[in-house]
Amino acid sequence: MEFQKNLLEYISQSLLTTNETISIVESVTSGCLQVAFSQMPDASLFYKGGMTAYMLPEKVRLLNVDQEEAEECDCVSENIAQTMALQVAKLFQSDWSIATTGYCTPTKESDYKIFAYFSFSYKGEIVLTKKLELHHKTQALNAQLYYTEFILGCFKSEMNRLLILQ
Numbered sequence: 452m453e454f455q456k457n458l459l460e461y462i463s464q465s466l467l468t469t470n471e472t473i474s475i476v477e478s479v480t481s482g483c484l485q486v487a488f489s490q491m492p493d494a495s496l497f498y499k500g501g502m503t504a505y506m507l508p509e510k511v512r513l514l515n516v517d518q519e520e521a522e523e524c525d526c527v528s529e530n531i532a533q534t535m536a537l538q539v540a541k542l543f544q545s546d547w548s549i550a551t552t553g554y555c556t557p558t559k560e561s562d563y564k565i566f567a568y569f570s571f572s573y574k575g576e577i578v579l580t581k582k583l584e585l586h587h588k589t590q591a592l593n594a595q596l597y598y599t600e601f602i603l604g605c606f607k608s609e610m611n612r613l614l615i616l617q
Contacts, residue, residue: 463491474543475501479553483599532570555594
């Protein structure tokens with residue numbers, strides 16, 4: 452996996468400059484974001500860690516996702532992504548967090564579509580949640596890599612937006 456070096460360096464430098472930390476929880480990207488953050492310069496100074504919670508029982512047990520809600524939406528919704536983001540930030544006691552959930556292959560549950568929700572939390576608040584849709588013929592690994600790169604770009608923008616407001 453290769454990510455834009457300048458994007459990784461920019462995120463690293465921003466987190467180092469603000470002396471803030473981040474944690475990750477992934478489902479649909481299944482570790483791709485964790486790989487990206489581990490490749491950033493001086494990652495050990497701001498990247499607290501991450502987890503991949505792929506199945507519903509683990510999301511319920513580890514991340515306090517509501518089981519009934521998760522069963523209704525196959526663990527894929529805006530609210531599930533937000534819950535995951537808030538909970539991983541609590542678990543790792545990080546300033547920032549990123550959560551992903553969705554589909555990298557078309558399934559009956561996804562209405563044969565490929566899409567993901569991702570959410571960012573900052574200091575205990577959700578600051579961004581988006582849905583990203585891809586063409587239904589996108590290969591699974593390409594979908595995961597595209598989601599990862601797109602999310603990293605959005606994270607960079609969100610950090611910039613919040614720095615301007617401070």
